[in-house]
Structure formats: C-alpha cells, structure tokens
Amino acid sequence: MSDKKNTVFLIVQDNEDARPIIEAVEQDNPDANIQYQPGIVRMEAAGSMIVNRETVEEQIGREWDVQELHLVLVSLAGNVDEDDDKFELSWH
Amino acid sequence: MPAKKLNLRKRYELLTRGMGWDTTYQEMDDVFPYDTFEGIKITDWDKWEDPFRLTMDAYWKFQAEKEKKLYAVIDSFAQNNGQTNLADASYLSAIKLFLTGVTPVEYAAHRGFSHLGRHFRGDGARIACQMQAIDELRHTQTQIHTISHYNKHFSGLHDPFYQFDRVWYLSVPKSFSEDAMTAGPFEFITSISFAFEYVLTNLLFVPFMSGAAYNGDMATVTFGFSAQSDESRHMTLGLEIIKFMLEQHEDNLPIVQRWMDKHFWRAYRLLGLVAAMQDYMLTNSPMSWKEAWDIYFVENGGALFEDLSRYGLRMPKYHELATAEADHVSHQVWSVFCSLGNATGFHTFLPTEEKMDWLSEKYPDTFDKYYRPRFEHWAKQKEEGTFEYQTGLPQLCQVCQIPAIFTEVQTDPMQLSYRSTEYKDDKYHFCSDGCKDIFEHEPEKYAQAWLPVHQIFQGNCGGPTLPEVLDWYKFRPEDGGDYIGSQDHARWQEWKGDAKKEKQA
Numbered sequence: 001m002s003d004k005k006n007t008v009f010l011i012v013q014d015n016e017d018a019r020p021i022i023e024a025v026e027q028d029n030p031d032a033n034i035q036y037q038p039g040i041v042r043m044e045a046a047g048s049m050i051v052n053r054e055t056v057e058e059q060i061g062r063e064w065d066v067q068e069l070h071l072v073l074v075s076l077a078g079n080v081d082e083d084d085d086k087f088e089l090s091w092h
Numbered sequence: 093m094p095a096k097k098l099n100l101r102k103r104y105e106l107l108t109r110g111m112g113w114d115t116t117y118q119e120m121d122d123v124f125p126y127d128t129f130e131g132i133k134i135t136d137w138d139k140w141e142d143p144f145r146l147t148m149d150a151y152w153k154f155q156a157e158k159e160k161k162l163y164a165v166i167d168s169f170a171q172n173n174g175q176t177n178l179a180d181a182s183y184l185s186a187i188k189l190f191l192t193g194v195t196p197v198e199y200a201a202h203r204g205f206s207h208l209g210r211h212f213r214g215d216g217a218r219i220a221c222q223m224q225a226i227d228e229l230r231h232t233q234t235q236i237h238t239i240s241h242y243n244k245h246f247s248g249l250h251d252p253f254y255q256f257d258r259v260w261y262l263s264v265p266k267s268f269s270e271d272a273m274t275a276g277p278f279e280f281i282t283s284i285s286f287a288f289e290y291v292l293t294n295l296l297f298v299p300f301m302s303g304a305a306y307n308g309d310m311a312t313v314t315f316g317f318s319a320q321s322d323e324s325r326h327m328t329l330g331l332e333i334i335k336f337m338l339e340q341h342e343d344n345l346p347i348v349q350r351w352m353d354k355h356f357w358r359a360y361r362l363l364g365l366v367a368a369m370q371d372y373m374l375t376n377s378p379m380s381w382k383e384a385w386d387i388y389f390v391e392n393g394g395a396l397f398e399d400l401s402r403y404g405l406r407m408p409k410y411h412e413l414a415t416a417e418a419d420h421v422s423h424q425v426w427s428v429f430c431s432l433g434n435a436t437g438f439h440t441f442l443p444t445e446e447k448m449d450w451l452s453e454k455y456p457d458t459f460d461k462y463y464r465p466r467f468e469h470w471a472k473q474k475e476e477g478t479f480e481y482q483t484g485l486p487q488l489c490q491v492c493q494i495p496a497i498f499t500e501v502q503t504d505p506m507q508l509s510y511r512s513t514e515y516k517d518d519k520y521h522f523c524s525d526g527c528k529d530i531f532e533h534e535p536e537k538y539a540q541a542w543l544p545v546h547q548i549f550q551g552n553c554g555g556p557t558l559p560e561v562l563d564w565y566k567f568r569p570e571d572g573g574d575y576i577g578s579q580d581h582a583r584w585q586e587w588k589g590d591a592k593k594e595k596q597a
Contacts, residue, residue, distance in 0.1 A: 005398050007391060011298060013317050038378050039305030039313055040298065066100075067146070070154045071161075073324045074301075074317055075294050077392045079399070080143035080328050084100045091399045 008078030008089040009044040010051070018072040020059035021051060028052050040074050048078070048090035104145035109138060112215030124213040130276035132348075133341035137214025140336055143328055151223055155230070158318050162234060165314040170241050179307035179375040181246070181584035182575045186373035187312055188248045188438035189365060190300070193265045195235040196256040198319075200269035201284055202228035208277045217336075220329050221281075227322040234315040241311060246580050248437045248571040255437060258553070259565050260544040261365070261429075263493045267541065268362045272355070274537070278337065279351050285330030287355030287408075291396070293323055294388040296366050303374045331396075338403035345404050350533070356408035357526035361492040367422035368429065371451065372443060380454035385418040410526045416501045419455055423463040428497050430470065434481040435558065437567050439575035442471050462505055474574075485545045490520045491527035491538055498523050515539055 010025065012018040014036065025032055025043050032045040043049065056064045066087050078089030098106070115123050127134075168174075178184070202225050209222035243249040256262045272283035301316035337344045367381040389411075397407045433440035443451065448467065451459045473479035486495030500507045511522040515535040522528040531538045547553050554564025562572075570579040 005395055007395050009392070038302045039317070040302055067144075067150055067154060070144075070321055070325070071157055073321045075298055075320060076324050076327070077395065079331065082100070082144055091395055092402065 006047050006091045007044050008047065008049050008076075008091060009042055010049060010076050010089060011040050011042045011074040012069075012072045013074060014039055014041050015072065017068075020056050020064075021069060021072065023059050024051055024055035025049065028055050048088065050089075051087040053085050100145050103147045104142070107147050108140075108142075108216035108219055112218075120213060124211055126211045126277055127213055130278050130347065132278045132337055132344050134214070134337075135340055137212075137217065139339065140214045140216040141332065142216060142220050143332065144325055146223065146325070148219075155226075158321060159230070162314055162318040163237075166234075166237055166241070166311055169311045169314070174308075174310050175242065175245050176587050177308045177310075181580045182439065182441055183307045183309065183373070183375045184242065184246050184580065185438040185440070185575065186300075186369040187242065187304075187309065188246075189261075189369060189373070190312075191235055191239050191242075191249060192252040192255060192259075192437060193262055193365060194296075195232055195239065196253055196262075197265050197269045198228050198231040198235065199253075200266075200273060202226075202232060204269075204273045204280050204284060207273075208281060211277055217333070220332075224285075224322075224326055224329065227319075227326070231315075231319045231322070234318060238311045238315050245583065247568065247578070248439075250568075251566050255565055255567075258544070259437065259567075260435070260488075263542070263544050264365065265362055267491075267493045268358055271358060271537075278333075278347075279355075281330070281333050282337075282348065282351040283355035283358070285326055286334050287352060288359040289323060290327040290330040291356060291393055291408075292359045292363055292389070293327065294392070295363055295384050297323060298388070299370060299379045299384040300366065300374075302378050303370060303376075306376050306378045307374060334400065334405070335403070338400075338405065349405060352405065353409040354530050354533070357410055357414075357524075357530065358492065360414050361494060361523075361527070364421050364425045364494060367418075368425035371422035371454075372426040372447070377450070380451075381422045382418045382454060385415065390415060409529070410524070413502060413524070413526070417498065419458045420462070420499065420501050420505060423451075423455075423459065424497050424499065425494075427463070427466060428486070428495055431482045432486075434573055435562060435567075436572045437565070438571070439573065439578050439580060441575040442467050442474070458505070485548060487521055488543045488545050489523035489527050490541055490543070491530050492523060493541065493543060494523055496521060496523045 012021060018041065022034065022041055022043065026034060028051070029043075029045050029049050032043050032049060035042045035044075051066070051069065053064055053066050066082060066084065069087055076089060078091055081088045081090070114120060121128065205221045205225035205228060209218050209225050212218045212221060239249050239252060256266055269284075272280045275283065297316055297320045301313055301320065304312035304316060334348060337348050370377055370379070370381045370384065393407075393411075397405065429436060430440045430442065448459075448464055452464065455463075470479055486497070488494070489496055496508065496510050498509045499505050500509050509524055511525060511528040513520055513522070513528060513532060515531075516539070518539070520531060520535075520539070522531065544553070548556075548561055554560045575581055
C-alpha cells in the first residue's frame with residue numbers, strides 16, 4: 001500500500017508514435033517516474049505533469065497537434081487541462 | 093488570404109455554446125423531461141466544459157485514424173494465424189469471459205449514452221455523451237470482430253448476445269449495466285463514467301490488456317488499447333460531471349455521495365470476475381489483482397478522492413472492505429468457476445505448481461493458508477478420478493447476482509458472508525452489507541431482479557436438469573469443462589505438436 005496521495009499519471013502505448021511524447025515528458029518533467037510494462041509505458045509524477053507541443057515537435061521535426069495524443073493514450077489520472085500548446089494533468 | 097484558424101478553446105466554445113437554443117414553442121421541461129426528477133439542481137449548464145475540448149471534426153479525424161490502425165492489426169492477426177502465437181490456448185478462457193461479458197456491456201453503454209446525448213439540456217454535456225455513445229458502439233464492433241476471429245478456431249464464442257440475457261454468470265455484468273440504464277441520466281453517468289470508468293476501469297483494461305500483450309494476444313491488445321484511448325476521454329468526462337454537479341448546487345452532494353457509494357460497490361463486485369481472470373486465467377500474469385488494486389484503487393483512487401474532498405465528497409462506503417478483500421477475491425471467484433466448471437461457456441483448470449508458487453509469493457498472507465489446500469485437494473481428486481462438480485445451484489445475491497461466495501475477510505475469512513432482509517413478506521439474500529444497503533434503499537427495483545438460479549427453479553430456463561439448462565443457454569458440450577482433454581486443447585496440441593510447449597498440464 002502506498003501513501004502517495006497526489007500522484008498523477010499518464011499511460012501510453014509502448015510504440016513509435018508514443019516515443020516522442022515519452023521523451024518530451026522526461027525532458028519537461030525531470031521528476032517523473034517512467035515505467036515500462038508489457039505493451040504500455042506508465043509515467044507518473046507528484047502533483048502535476050505536462051506534455052508541451054513544442055518539445056514534442058523538437059523530437060519529431062514536424063508540426064504536432066496536441067490532440068494526436070489521443071491516438072496513443074491508454075489511461076490517465078488527474079484533472080485535464082488541454083489547449084493548443086500543452087496537455088496538463090494535476091490534482092488541486 | 094484565408095482566415096486564421098481558430099484556437100482550440102474558441103472552436104470548442106462555438107460548438108458547445110452557439111449551437112443550442114432555448115425552445116419557445118414547447119416548454120424546455122417538456123423537451124428535456126428526464127434531467128430534473130433525480131433532484132440534481134443545475135443552475136448554469138454553460139459552466140460545463142470538456143477539458144479535451146474535442147470538436148466534431150477532430151473527433152472523426154482521430155477516431156478514423158484509430159480504426160485504420162486497429163483493423164490493420166486485426167486483419168494481420170487473422171491472416172498470419174496469430175492465435176497460434178498465444179502463450180497457451182487455456183489463456184482463451186479469460187478472453188471468452190471478457191468478450192461474452194464485456195462486449196454486451198459496451199453495447200448497453202452505447203444505448204445509455206445515446207439516451208443522455210438526447211436528454212441532457214446542456215449542449216456541451218450532450219455532445220460529450222454523443223461522442224461517447226459512438227465510442228461505445230465502436231468498442232462493441234471491434235470486440236465482435238475479435239470474437240469473429242477466435243470463434244473460427246475455438247469453442248464458446250458463438251452466441252454472446254443471446255447468452256448475455258440468460259447465463260448465470262453473465263447476469264452479473266448484465267444486471268450492473270441495466271441497473272445504470274434504468275436509473276435517471278445523472279445517476280447513469282455517475283455509475284458508468286465515474287464509478288466504473290474513472291475509479292475502476294483501469295483495473296479492467298490496463299493490467300488485463302498488458303496481460304494480453306504478455307500472452308501473445310495481439311488481437312485483444314489492439315482492440316483493448318484502441319478502446320482505452322477513448323476510455324481516457326470517458327474517465328475525464330466522469331470526473332467533470334461529478335465536479336459539475338457538486339459545483340452547481342450544495343443540495344447535490346448527498347445525492348452524488350449515495351450514487352458514489354452504490355455504484356462503487358456495484359462496479360467493484362463486477363470486477364471480482366476480472367480478479368479471477370488476472371490471477372488465474374492468464375497463463376502469465378504481469379501483475380496480481382492485489383498489486384493492481386493497490387496501485388489503481390488505493391493509490392490513484394486515494395489521490396482522486398483527496399482532490400474531491402474539497403467538495404465534501406468522501407471515499408465510497410465499504411472501500412476498506414474492498415481493499416481487505418483484495419487478498420481473497422480472485423481465489424474465491426476462481427474456486428466457484430472450477431467447482432461449477434460443467435456449467436460455464438469457457439474451460440476451467442486448476443492452477444499449476446508454477447502458478448501456485450506465484451500466488452504464494454503475491455498473496456503471502458492468504459494463499460497458502462486458505463486457498464492452496466483447496467486447489468491441491470481438487471488436484472488430488474482429479475488424479476484419482478473422484479472429483480465431482482457441484483450439483484446444487486448456488487444462492488445468488490439479489491443485487492450483484494454473484495453466488496454468495498465471499499467471506500468475512502475482516503473478522504473470519506473462513507466464514508461465508510451472508511445477509512438477508514424482508515420486503516413485502518418475502519425474504520431477500522445478499523453477499524455483503526454493500527449489496528444489502530443498495531437493496532434497502534430501492535427495494536421495489538431490486539425485488540424485480542431476474543436471478544438465473546430462481547428462474548431455473550421456476551422452470552423458465554429450458555427444464556429442470558443441467559443438460560436442459562445448458563442447452564437453453566446454447567452451450568455445446570465442447571464449450572465447458574476441463575481445459576485438459578477439451579477440443580480447444582486438442583487443437584492446440586495439433587498446432588504446436590510439442591507437449592513441452594503446453595502450460596496447462
């Protein structure tokens with residue numbers, strides 16, 4: 001049992017489309033814990049986590065629509081705040 | 093020069109604020125007759141917001157892309173005989189239970205959200221429900237395509253929708269979804285989107301689909317993850333609707349709390365089937381039920397309810413019992429299936445030595461003490477040829493419809509948990525305080541439950557004997573019983589041609 005009371009997480013498929021997103025999360029959320037499980041990658045952090053469009057675009061060298069995240073999303077926990085530039089999860 | 097593209101916020105606002113109107117020829121209450129009787133007070137529907145801000149053009153674009161990816165994999169799986177790459181054919185029992193139990197639930201969810209997509213008077217909420225209705229229909233279809241492939245090679249998948257309305261254990265998911273569908277729209281969405289999808293669906297999809305990946309089941313991984321990408325949106329909708337109701341009026345809190353307590357317990361009981369799948373039916377389990385419970389309910393559910401406590405919402409009633417049961421529930425449910433294995437539409441099998449050692453490691457406080465001796469006893473009986481299936485029919489819980497098999501885990505794990513109450517001169521039986529509370533709040537609803545065992549005794553299920561009932565279920569002799577010696581087993585041996593590759597022996 002855990003006492004981690006404010007963990008947010010983002011789980012994505014373990015595939016090529018998700019890789020730049022995982023790398024962007026690692027870069028912009030240095031404290032995030034990244035776990036590789038069969039078929040999936042679970043990224044968790046205390047309090048909040050952000051996926052920035054610009055960081056993903058730097059990884060892939062093309063324009064990236066934040067909503068492309070939907071294609072690889074498996075699950076999440078936290079309040080979602082999404083706009084043209086970022087996708088953010090947080091607990092209040 | 094073309095107009096500059098509007099940003100996401102603006103596009104979403106135009107879709108959900110500009111397209112609705114207040115009716116004048118008819119009263120709004122006549123046009124939307126269902127969204128007030130539950131007592132939920134909404135003062136401003138415009139405060140509703142989908143945090144993903146998904147517009148129709150984006151919805152169709154991304155859904156189409158998901159579909160293309162999904163069907164490419166399903167086609168490739170079929171073309172390349174992907175079924176021969178499973179860890180073991182016994183693994184398919186889990187998939188048969190999943191596909192016969194969950195696929196019709198997806199369809200029920202489609203019907204429920206279509207209803208909400210018409211009957212919520214806020215346009216933002218209506219659009220979110222319409223998208224979810226289409227998602228749920230898509231999930232039904234992708235699962236039917238998977239059924240279609242496996243049905244060519246294995247038994248037990250020939251008539252899931254017919255069986256859903258009749259079979260004793262499929263009445264568990266059926267009663268769960270029909271309970272929600274026969275409630276008002278706010279209770280329905282609290283049940284499906286929040287209690288089931290937000291609080292508990294991670295337990296159904298994440299470790300289980302990861303388990304499918306671990307067992308070489310590419311078809312299930314693919315439809316599972318494709319569905320799950322929609323599920324994240326549904327979970328978010330579930331959290332939004334709870335926050336929306338609680339922010340709109342303080343009178344909503346006690347109503348929402350009671351729904352939370354009820355549907356958490358309903359959904360949790362349903363997941364007892366998943367616990368057995370995860371610990372026993374997967375050839376290789378990536379994570380035990382208890383580990384999944386600790387991560388996805390205790391830890392993540394804890395963070396969620398901590399967040400919601402600012403509205404005065406507390407953890408659902410009996411959550412401590414559910415956590416205490418995490419050490420027991422998979423063993424108890426799988427024992428029931430093994431002891432009634434002549435009446436299931438999938439094969440049962442006793443855990444191998446290797447599996448039992450894994451269970452001992454994952455359940456150090458309970459497996460060796462309470463459950464290993466039972467499985468070893470049955471294994472010995474099977475070896476000696478003295479094993480017999482249960483001949484009596486079990487007492488079902490009036491609410492969750494699971495046989496009353498759970499025990500008093502907080503006081504005496506060897507004592508069956510059993511409750512009863514009287515209503516209009518009849519006695520009703522329950523597996524737990526959680527189910528009894530639900531009945532006592534709405535006895536007129538649950539007194540009407542279609543309980544498979546009662547129906548058999550009343551003569552409504554094909555006849556008084558087991559073969560007649562199984563025939564009425566459209567179970568064929570090759571669908572149930574032991575995996576070892578079954579048609580599936582024989583086919584697997586034929587494909588693999590090497591006894592050493594078998595996991596169940």
